[in-house]
Amino acid sequence: MSIPVLKFDAVIVGAGGAGLRSAIQLSEAGLKTAVLSKVFPTRSHTVAAQGGVAASLGNSEEDHWTWHMYDTVKGSDWLGDQDAIEFMCRKANEVVVELEHYGMPFDRTDDGKIYQRPFGGHMSNFGEKPVRRSCAAADRTGHAMLHAMYQRNVKANTQFFVEWMALDLIRDEEGHVIGVTAMEMETGQVVIFHSRATIFATGGAGRIYYSSTNAFINTGDGLGMAARAGIPLEDMEFWQFHPTGVAGAGVLITEGVRGEGGILRNSSKERFMERYAPNAKDLASRDVVSRAMATEIKEGRGCGVNKDYVLLDITHLDPATIMKRLPGIHEIGIQFAGVDCLKEPLPVVPTCHYQMGGIPTHYSGRVVVPQNGDFNTVVPGFYAGGECACASVHGANRLGTNSLLDLLVFGKSAGDSAVEDLKAGKAHRDLPKDAADKALARIAAIDNRKGGANVHETRLAMQRTMQDHAGVFRFGDMLKQGVEKILEVEKAARQLEIKDKSMAWNTARSEALEMENLIEVAKATMISAEARKESRGAHVRDDAPDTEEFPNGRNDKEWLKHTLFSPVDNSITYKPVNLQPLTVETVALKTRSY
Amino acid sequence: MERKDYERLRWRCIRRALLELDITLTRFLDDGFSSLDEVQQQAFVALADLEDYDLWDLITGKAEIDDPVMSEVVAMLRKSRVRLAE
Numbered sequence: 001m002s003i004p005v006l007k008f009d010a011v012i013v014g015a016g017g018a019g020l021r022s023a024i025q026l027s028e029a030g031l032k033t034a035v036l037s038k039v040f041p042t043r044s045h046t047v048a049a050q051g052g053v054a055a056s057l058g059n060s061e062e063d064h065w066t067w068h069m070y071d072t073v074k075g076s077d078w079l080g081d082q083d084a085i086e087f088m089c090r091k092a093n094e095v096v097v098e099l100e101h102y103g104m105p106f107d108r109t110d111d112g113k114i115y116q117r118p119f120g121g122h123m124s125n126f127g128e129k130p131v132r133r134s135c136a137a138a139d140r141t142g143h144a145m146l147h148a149m150y151q152r153n154v155k156a157n158t159q160f161f162v163e164w165m166a167l168d169l170i171r172d173e174e175g176h177v178i179g180v181t182a183m184e185m186e187t188g189q190v191v192i193f194h195s196r197a198t199i200f201a202t203g204g205a206g207r208i209y210y211s212s213t214n215a216f217i218n219t220g221d222g223l224g225m226a227a228r229a230g231i232p233l234e235d236m237e238f239w240q241f242h243p244t245g246v247a248g249a250g251v252l253i254t255e256g257v258r259g260e261g262g263i264l265r266n267s268s269k270e271r272f273m274e275r276y277a278p279n280a281k282d283l284a285s286r287d288v289v290s291r292a293m294a295t296e297i298k299e300g301r302g303c304g305v306n307k308d309y310v311l312l313d314i315t316h317l318d319p320a321t322i323m324k325r326l327p328g329i330h331e332i333g334i335q336f337a338g339v340d341c342l343k344e345p346l347p348v349v350p351t352c353h354y355q356m357g358g359i360p361t362h363y364s365g366r367v368v369v370p371q372n373g374d375f376n377t378v379v380p381g382f383y384a385g386g387e388c389a390c391a392s393v394h395g396a397n398r399l400g401t402n403s404l405l406d407l408l409v410f411g412k413s414a415g416d417s418a419v420e421d422l423k424a425g426k427a428h429r430d431l432p433k434d435a436a437d438k439a440l441a442r443i444a445a446i447d448n449r450k451g452g453a454n455v456h457e458t459r460l461a462m463q464r465t466m467q468d469h470a471g472v473f474r475f476g477d478m479l480k481q482g483v484e485k486i487l488e489v490e491k492a493a494r495q496l497e498i499k500d501k502s503m504a505w506n507t508a509r510s511e512a513l514e515m516e517n518l519i520e521v522a523k524a525t526m527i528s529a530e531a532r533k534e535s536r537g538a539h540v541r542d543d544a545p546d547t548e549e550f551p552n553g554r555n556d557k558e559w560l561k562h563t564l565f566s567p568v569d570n571s572i573t574y575k576p577v578n579l580q581p582l583t584v585e586t587v588a589l590k591t592r593s594y
Numbered sequence: 595m596e597r598k599d600y601e602r603l604r605w606r607c608i609r610r611a612l613l614e615l616d617i618t619l620t621r622f623l624d625d626g627f628s629s630l631d632e633v634q635q636q637a638f639v640a641l642a643d644l645e646d647y648d649l650w651d652l653i654t655g656k657a658e659i660d661d662p663v664m665s666e667v668v669a670m671l672r673k674s675r676v677r678l679a680e
């Protein structure tokens with residue numbers, strides 16, 4: 001069967017914040033650029049980001065990128081690479097101001113500057129007290145960001161392929177990435193996108209968990225494609241649980257609520273964060289807050305019949321302020337919790353929210369893998385940015401508002417690097433004859449299988465396994481069992497069957513293909529988590545407790561290193577953390593406390 | 595509704611930008627949609643084409659829509675989410 005081939009200088013998979021930001025660089029440099037997306041660009045999950053984007057503009061009070069850098073390193077529990085973190089924090093003002101020029105309607109102060117609000121973990125003067133660093137557009141920051149960048153791309157002639165699903169990476173014999181296979185959902189036709197540069201910006205994979213703030217679209221397709229192409233996945237044990245998902249639904253209550261003065265309380269109405277984080281209190285970083293909530297619940301101080309949630313209280317705030325600064329929150333309380341938050345506190349639980357790990361990249365956005373003793377060997381032609389990538393700036397734990405910053409900075413740098421590499425004049429490399437075989441075989445297997453596994457049931461089994469065995473609190477024996485269980489689920493996920501065999505608009509097939517990606521991520525997560533025998537950031541193990549020798553359970557002697565999970569044989573190797581920033585001194589190792 | 599049209603609609607309901615809409619629309623497709631008449635179904639298609647926050651504003655009663663049929667379908671969507679909250 002002959003497969004149509006479309007030729008571009010660059011193909012970007014993903015039209016969320018990272019993909020759109022990369023595309024601007026490429027299209028404005030005059031390169032022929034395609035952007036593929038499973039949904040219309042402004043329906044990408046970046047739309048859901050409400051809290052804001054971090055930049056040390058210093059508009060509301062004194063601030064400095066070195067303070068931001070310190071907070072990010074500390075937030076990462078020293079697992080973040082300090083060269084990448086410096087790069088990001090120094091670039092923050094530039095990318096935010098650029099957005100402003102693209103027409104982003106930021107909130108303003110009375111004197112017309114970008115309004116900034118405080119956000120968990122962001123402090124002034126190297127951890128002293130909370131600082132106002134988050135820039136927002138009401139509670140629609142991500143939405144406004146995508147609109148501004150989409151318009152900019154339309155002007156720059158970026159070519160969009162909407163409701164197209166990328167299936168697999170194409171690599172040639174020497175390992176160069178030379179494009180992707182993709183399916184047009186409208187027709188079911190598989191097409192080869194032949195490119196000189198391929199950029200992944202496919203977002204997160206939060207749907208591996210049962211309770212997740214992520215929309216259904218976050219199925220980790222980029223990670224699945226990379227894994228199938230033999231590229232290791234970095235630090236996949238680190239998942240941030242958002243402290244405040246609505247109990248039962250997973251729907252997120254933005255941290256901005258605590259930024260504006262919201263208080264967490266247990267069943268006796270106590271403001272318990274005062275015990276866990278005396279300085280930052282309710283504004284401590286996410287994992288600290290999640291752990292405190294889980295502890296309150298575990299020790300019987302949760303609320304409700306099952307004592308399985310705590311309360312987020314904003315009843316003491318001025319209703320006018322709530323409606324002005326946090327208008328969406330009132331609605332969410334009513335829709336998904338049946339609570340009027342102006343009068344009653346909201347029921348909340350820690351819920352899977354953000355993936356710190358991903359496809360390993362250098363801060364230039366180039367994908368890097370270990371080869372012959374060099375951990376940072378570039379995979380020619382391959383770039384990644386945003387939540388699917390691991391630069392690594394978030395390390396073991398991301399600070400809120402740093403991921404919108406990540407996608408702007410690394411989306412841009414991936415684009416810039418691709419432009420630089422393409423200007424160096426590389427021609428399209430020849431397509432191997434079997435370029436589309438892998439993708440076609442996967443589809444044919446799903447279409448033709450009889451007596452296979454049901455997609456919905458397999459997904460549920462995976463989500464339950466991940467939630468129970470690799471949740472916000474982790475236990476050695478549970479992780480061990482979890483590995484066995486997830487490998488069982490994997491067997492089912494390799495044997496999916498669908499009833500509908502139609503070519504055009506076959507959503508069952510699309511969901512089956514997504515499931516094959518989800519399972520790669522789930523497996524990488526479970527195996528990486530089981531292997532890391534310390535607690536660090538969001539990876540908190542019961543058998544690695546807080547001791548004098550290992551404060552917070554963190555063991556720098558043995559575990560100050562990145563995990564690389566190899567999907568080829570489910571094995572794990574480690575690579576050193578880069579503690580050397582670009583121009584400033586190392587943020588020295590310290591116990592992380594707020 | 596023809597299979598292909600239904601499946602397109604389904605994708606546009608189960609892959610939204612906002613989890614709130616994924617939950618609300620998926621549930622409605624599964625148990626409310628088949629009882630709609632043809633005109634109401636078309637109104638639902640038009641609603642599903644709206645931007646996420648615009649649709650969410652309608653469902654949460656923060657905005658209203660003039661079209662009487664669309665407004666009828668929005669009322670049904672509102673009911674479907676109230677059941678969810680229970």
Ligand SMILES: Cc1cc2nc3c(=O)[nH]c(=O)nc-3n(C[C@H](O)[C@H](O)[C@H](O)COP(=O)(O)OP(=O)(O)OC[C@H]3O[C@@H](n4cnc5c(N)ncnc54)[C@H](O)[C@@H]3O)c2cc1C
Nearest residue numbers: 014015016017018038046049051052166203386387401404
């Ligand atoms: C509820 C919520 C609130 C948040 N709030 C904040 C906040 O206030 N501040 C902050 O900094 N961060 C926040 N985050 C995190 C942040 O929003 C995300 O990390 C970020 O938006 C991810 O952007 P992205 O560009 O990497 O991916 P996305 O925006 O998720 O885009 C992924 C794109 O890839 C496409 N895609 C995926 N797979 C395929 C495929 N196989 N084929 C074709 N296309 C594909 C999708 O269609 C989409 O266009 C929040 C996250 C959530 C869930």
